[in-house]
Amino acid sequence: MKRKTRYAVLVILIVVIIIALAPFIVKPLLYTLDKESFPARFHNNADALRQQYQNSTSDISPQVQDVIDFSGPVSLNIRIHNAKQARIEMERFAKSQGSLKNLVVKLDMSESEIRELEQDTALQREMLDSLLNTSASLDMLQSLEVQYREQNNEDMLTTVRLQGEELRKKVKGMGGQYRNITERVVDNSKKFGLNTTKNEESQKYVDEIIKEIENPIETPETAVDITLTPGEDRTSLFLRPDTGRYRDIIEYQGISLTLQGNTTLRSDGKPITIYFNEIPVSTVITDTYGYYNVRIPIEHAAIGANNVYARSQTTRSINRTLTTIPVNSTTSMSVTKPYQNGTVICSGSIMANVPVKDASFQLAWDETNVLVTKTDSSGKFKRTIQLPPGRHTIIAKFTADGYPLYPSESNLLTVDVSVIPGVDMDYRFIALVLTGIVLLALFIGVTVWYIRRITRRRKTHITDLLRSIIPGMRKDKNLPASELDPDLFEPVVDEQIPDDSQKSGDDTLISWYTRLLKKYGLSEASRIVYQQIASRVAGDLRIRRHQSLTAREMARTCKGKPYCGTFARFITAYERIRYGGLSSVKDQSVFETAMEITDEQTGGEKN
Amino acid sequence: MRRIRRVFWIAGVVLLAAAFVLLLHLSTNNMEFSRYNTGWNGTSTFFSDLDRHKTIDVYEPGKLATSPANSTLLLIAPKRDPTAQELAAYTAFLDKGNTLFLADDFGTGNKILTGVDSRVTILPGSLSSLDRRYADPYSVVAYRSIENGSITVPASVALNRPAALDRGTPLMMSSVMSWIDANGNRRLNRGEEMGTFPVLVSEQRGRGRVIVLSDPSILINSMYTQDENADDRSLIRAFTGVNGTLYVDQMNSRTADAAGLSEILHVIRTTIIIEIILLCLLMLALAWAWKKMMI
Numbered sequence: 048m049k050r051k052t053r054y055a056v057l058v059i060l061i062v063v064i065i066i067a068l069a070p071f072i073v074k075p076l077l078y079t080l081d082k083e084s085f086p087a088r089f090h091n092n093a094d095a096l097r098q099q100y101q102n103s104t105s106d107i108s109p110q111v112q113d114v115i116d117f118s119g120p121v122s123l124n125i126r127i128h129n130a131k132q133a134r135i136e137m138e139r140f141a142k143s144q145g146s147l148k149n150l151v152v153k154l155d156m157s158e159s160e161i162r163e164l165e166q167d168t169a170l171q172r173e174m175l176d177s178l179l180n181t182s183a184s185l186d187m188l189q190s191l192e193v194q195y196r197e198q199n200n201e202d203m204l205t206t207v208r209l210q211g212e213e214l215r216k217k218v219k220g221m222g223g224q225y226r227n228i229t230e231r232v233v234d235n236s237k238k239f240g241l242n243t244t245k246n247e248e249s250q251k252y253v254d255e256i257i258k259e260i261e262n263p264i265e266t267p268e269t270a271v272d273i274t275l276t277p278g279e280d281r282t283s284l285f286l287r288p289d290t291g292r293y294r295d296i297i298e299y300q301g302i303s304l305t306l307q308g309n310t311t312l313r314s315d316g317k318p319i320t321i322y323f324n325e326i327p328v329s330t331v332i333t334d335t336y337g338y339y340n341v342r343i344p345i346e347h348a349a350i351g352a353n354n355v356y357a358r359s360q361t362t363r364s365i366n367r368t369l370t371t372i373p374v375n376s377t378t379s380m381s382v383t384k385p386y387q388n389g390t391v392i393c394s395g396s397i398m399a400n401v402p403v404k405d406a407s408f409q410l411a412w413d414e415t416n417v418l419v420t421k422t423d424s425s426g427k428f429k430r431t432i433q434l435p436p437g438r439h440t441i442i443a444k445f446t447a448d449g450y451p452l453y454p455s456e457s458n459l460l461t462v463d464v465s466v467i468p469g470v471d472m473d474y475r476f477i478a479l480v481l482t483g484i485v486l487l488a489l490f491i492g493v494t495v496w497y498i499r500r501i502t503r504r505r506k507t508h509i510t511d512l513l514r515s516i517i518p519g520m521r522k523d524k525n526l527p528a529s530e531l532d533p534d535l536f537e538p539v540v541d542e543q544i545p546d547d548s549q550k551s552g553d554d555t556l557i558s559w560y561t562r563l564l565k566k567y568g569l570s571e572a573s574r575i576v577y578q579q580i581a582s583r584v585a586g587d588l589r590i591r592r593h594q595s596l597t598a599r600e601m602a603r604t605c606k607g608k609p610y611c612g613t614f615a616r617f618i619t620a621y622e623r624i625r626y627g628g629l630s631s632v633k634d635q636s637v638f639e640t641a642m643e644i645t646d647e648q649t650g651g652e653k654n
Numbered sequence: 655m656r657r658i659r660r661v662f663w664i665a666g667v668v669l670l671a672a673a674f675v676l677l678l679h680l681s682t683n684n685m686e687f688s689r690y691n692t693g694w695n696g697t698s699t700f701f702s703d704l705d706r707h708k709t710i711d712v713y714e715p716g717k718l719a720t721s722p723a724n725s726t727l728l729l730i731a732p733k734r735d736p737t738a739q740e741l742a743a744y745t746a747f748l749d750k751g752n753t754l755f756l757a758d759d760f761g762t763g764n765k766i767l768t769g770v771d772s773r774v775t776i777l778p779g780s781l782s783s784l785d786r787r788y789a790d791p792y793s794v795v796a797y798r799s800i801e802n803g804s805i806t807v808p809a810s811v812a813l814n815r816p817a818a819l820d821r822g823t824p825l826m827m828s829s830v831m832s833w834i835d836a837n838g839n840r841r842l843n844r845g846e847e848m849g850t851f852p853v854l855v856s857e858q859r860g861r862g863r864v865i866v867l868s869d870p871s872i873l874i875n876s877m878y879t880q881d882e883n884a885d886d887r888s889l890i891r892a893f894t895g896v897n898g899t900l901y902v903d904q905m906n907s908r909t910a911d912a913a914g915l916s917e918i919l920h921v922i923r924t925t926i927i928i929e930i931i932l933l934c935l936l937m938l939a940l941a942w943a944w945k946k947m948m949i
Contacts, residue, residue, distance in 0.1 A: 054661040061668040065675070089686055089731070089760065090814040090871035092694045093880055096788035389742075415749045415861070435742030437719020465716075482927060490934040494941065501945060 167232045171246075174225045175253065181218050182256055185211060215260055222257040226250065281305070282319065284357040284364040291345050292372050293451050294401045300340040301357055301364060303333045313337030319357050323369075324349065345371055346404075347449045371451035374399050378408065380443040380457035385464045389436065394429040397445050399452045402426025408445040436464045556580075556646045560639075569635055573624045576642055577617075583649045584614060598622060610648035617641040681919055687731045687870060687908035694876035697730070697909050700890070701902075709900045715743035717901070724898030725752045731870040731908040732761045740905060741769035747901075748862030755893050757870035759817040761908075772864045774822040774857050780815050781851055781868070782840060783832035787812035787882070791840050796853045799827040805856065805865070806892055808885040813853060814877050816869035822855030825865075826889075854889075865893065870908075 188211045195204040229250045233243045283301040291297055299321050305314040315335045320327045321343065331341040339357075350373045357364040380395030393410055397403040403426045410418040410430055422428045432441075443457040548566055550559045556579060563572035581601050585593035590604055602618040605611040620638040624630045682692045689701040712718060715737075718727065727747055736744075748754055748770060756763055763776050782791035792815040798807050800823070807825050818834055827850045833842050834851065842848065857864045871877060872886045894900055904910040912919075922928050 051661065054665055058661065058665050058668060061665070061672055065668065065671060087686060087695050090695065090874060090877070091788075091790055091792060093788060093793070093814065093876040093883075094694055096790055096793060097880070097882075413746070413749075435719065435746050436714075436716040436739055437743070437746070439719070483930070486927070486930055486934065490937075493938065497938070497942070 164232065164235050167228050167235070171225065171228050171232060171249070174221055174228070175249065178218065178221055178225070178253060178256055181214055181221075182260060185214055185260055188214070218257055218260045222253065225253050229253075281362040282357055282359055282364045284321075284355065284367055286355065286367050286369055289368065290370045290372065292374050293348075293399050293403075294344050294346065296342050296344050297369060298340065298342050299329070299355070299357070300338070303337045303339065303359055303362065305361075314359075317359050319359050322356050322358065323347075324353050324355075345369070345451060348451045349449070350451050373451050373453055376403060376445055376447055376450075376452040376455040378443050378445045378455045378457045380441070380460065382441055382460050382462055385434065385462060388433065389464045390431050390433045391441070391462055391464075392429060392431050393441060393443070394427070395443055395457060396425075396427045397422050397443075397455070398426060399450075403445070403450065403452065406445065406450065407448075408443055410441070410443055412439050412441045414440070434462060434464045438463050550579075557643060560642065569624055569630055569638075573621050573638060573642075577621050580614070580617065580642075580645055580649060584608075584610075587649070598625075610645065613641065613645045613648050617645040683911075683913045685908070685911040685913055687874065688911040688913075689909045690912050692875065695874050697873045697875065697878075699875045700873045700878050701909070704894060704900065704902070708898075709902060711904045712901050713904050715739045715905065718743040718747045721747055721750065721752060721901060722899055723751060724896070725750075725901060726893060726896050726898060727752065727754050727901040727903060728894065729754065729756045729758070729763075729766065729903045729907065730873060732756075732758055732763055732766060732903075732906045733908050733911075734906055735762050735765050736769055736906055741766070744770050748859055748864065751861035752898075753863045753865060753893075753896075755865045755867070757867040757873065759815065759869050759871070761870075762906075763866070767864070767866065770859065770864065772822075772857055772859055772866075774855055774864060774866045775820040776866070776868055777818045777820055777834065777851075779817070779834040779836045780838065781813075781818045781828060781832060781853065782835040782842070783828050784842075785829040785831045791835070792816075794828050794832060794853070796826045796828045799824045799850075799852070803856075807854065808888040808892075811872065811885050811889050812877070812883050813869040814871035814874070816853050816871075818851035819853060819855050819866055819868050822852070822857040822864075822866065824852035824855050826854035827852050 188207050192204060192207045192211070195207060229246055233246050236243045236246065282303045285300050287298040287300070289297075301319070303314045303317050303319060305312045305317075313333075313335075314337050315333055317333045317337070318330050319333060319339045320330045321341065322328070323343075326347075329341050329343055331339045333339045348369070348371045350371055353369045353371060355367045355369050376397060376399040378395065378397050380393055383392040383394075385391045397406055397408060402422070404422060404424045406422045406426070407419060408422065408428070410420055410432065412432065412434065418430065418432060420428060420430050428443075439462045441460045441462060445452075445455050447454040548563060550556075554562075556576065560572055560576050563575055577598060581593060581598070584590070584601065584605055587608065588605060590596070590601075593601060596604065598618045598621060602615045605614050617638075620634065620641045623634050624638055627634070681690065682696070682698075683690055684693050684695070685691055686695055688696050689698055690696070692698045710717065712727070721727075725747070727744070729744075744754060744766065754770065756766060758766075758776060759780075760778075767774050767776070780792055781794050783794040784791065785795050787793045787795055794813045794816055795810055796813055796816075797810045800807075803825065805825060811826065816828075818828075830850055831848060832851055833846045833848045835841070836846055837843065853868045855866050857866075872883075873890065877883055877886060878890075902909075922932065
């Protein structure tokens, strides 16, 4: 078969295949629907399903046959507590599936029973809401009770207590009512086989609420002697100084006297408690003269005025004011590098000229996670937190609430937690860069090796070529190109012509051609001249095996040199002489002109 | 001579086209939910419809750490128990006020929901219904159960073998003609209760939001591309066409499954070092071919 025919057959075959595949290129499914409908765990093939006729009685019936075949009363347990919604659903279903005229789903419930169940369920929900509201109101009254008790406000305390009692009585009645309704709902539901678990669970929940309301947790009462009236000067208090900054030492001192008839006695060995903003901060015992003296640093205090007084079991001093002057605080923090499991240790301190000890502060990361913690006795902290992989920001914030200090926060720190356990983010980057460098080096190395190998092979080839042309050429394997180039222009030794016709040292290419022309004719002379010029071009262009190339291939290979155009014209003239039949004088003239120019441009003159 | 050369070029082009078609065919698979599967049970069409400009495939938990606000994470058909790192990443993602959209029926969705402190549960058993799209009780039609909610969902959707959900705020529910086919015989038996079951629920979790769809099969090609399932596509777009960045979990999802040539192509595409090596080899081959041509 001819080459052309072979190609044509191949093309036709491939075109036929492409046409056959064309419909599947967009969606390349080469299988039938049957093969595509293999059973899948998660779904069915909708393409296959839509081929089937659907929603006929014969299609639906088998699916509910089990229920229909049951000899007892047919009862479908409708898992819905809202009968109204069920009715809407049924109507919608009937509308969407118009062909299902024969399907009847019957609820085994009369209208009145459905209505009763609906009413009971609504009442149940209403009572539950009311109970929850009452519980919330009681919580509020309880907190008011604590507040009024602290303020010794007996009137309001009594009012609050009475309101609470009323609410508790109301709840007791509601509890019983809810229980009755729930029992009725559960009985009715069970009768129709409905699930009553949620109802029973709600009863337990309500019982717990009522129990909590009926038996409130007693709040511890602080023993307040409401008969004491401040200002009777039976216990005195003096502050020295009465102004200070955080951690300044304030001296609290005074005297305690006891009235005995008309005599005032100094009470020795009597415990006196110092109250700072209503919080007892220290207790001291009076000496034999009734004096007491204690030195307490300013720690938890409001900025500005703070109320201070001293009291014993029977007496109370007048209120004194301690004024605090706020100072700046400084929060500092450092974070360790993340460990393998993403934990980091945050450590630092909070200072306000002196360490801020036992101070609450926030350790926040990513703005969304907050850990409230405290400093130690020297104002320092050290906490471990676990972070998920990724970049995180961590900050420590000291709000200074309850301190005569201005708030402060640390610098925002960034932590990178690696997704690969045990590899730090920086190491990963370094590893990536190193890998890239190694790959690049490998690539460059292979390329250089390959190019050198090719170049060496070509040099060897040229040397071999020259050696075959030039007798006695030295066998230097590492011959540099600079030394090679002049030699390349030496004449090629043609073994087909006798020695007396070979090119002598004095011959130029033109004179040699003239000799050859006379002796062998135009065709042979032109062939020998072509060989000489072709070898020069091949040497200059580093063309391996140029002798195996045809003259036209040589002309096509010659690119990027100024003589290539001339060389191509020379080849055209040469081919006309060699393969064009009888040569005319004009052809010879053209050839010789081209030969001279090519010889000159390829460096022939210098030889 | 010139004619032979032209035939040669035409044959070359045709051969290349044939090789391309063959590669296209071999690069697909038949794995359930695989994005590389162009068959009926793959999700190739859904993935090709995603907006590439704002969709990010998540291959490592750390990727979620850099998520901007108002992002959505799609978790489709998880196939294994989530790792502690993945759960931590999901939790952090939610804590930023983002949305986690989980589509799962019989996978490991419950483990993920528990891991992110969600109360929603995927119930066992296939949800069945007489109210259905195709001639199969598992092709359940579900209806919108909440009007004017924060999420706009279509009036109804067709599902393909869904599960039922418990807890959370129901956004879509099956009709009253539904039941959970506990024994898997596709029939309503005594003891199997009929009623409405949630199939799409939403739950506020701190600043974030968890949305659970009990059927990832609405994303498969044979459901997604049907003309009659336009509402399914609307539902999907309600969650994928969000304004923020869309993250698609590829760590623990059947959609990332690949086999054969598609797996090789996937590995090459996602491994930068292999890409570099291949580029180097290609350049070497080109250099060699060019050199040959020159000589």
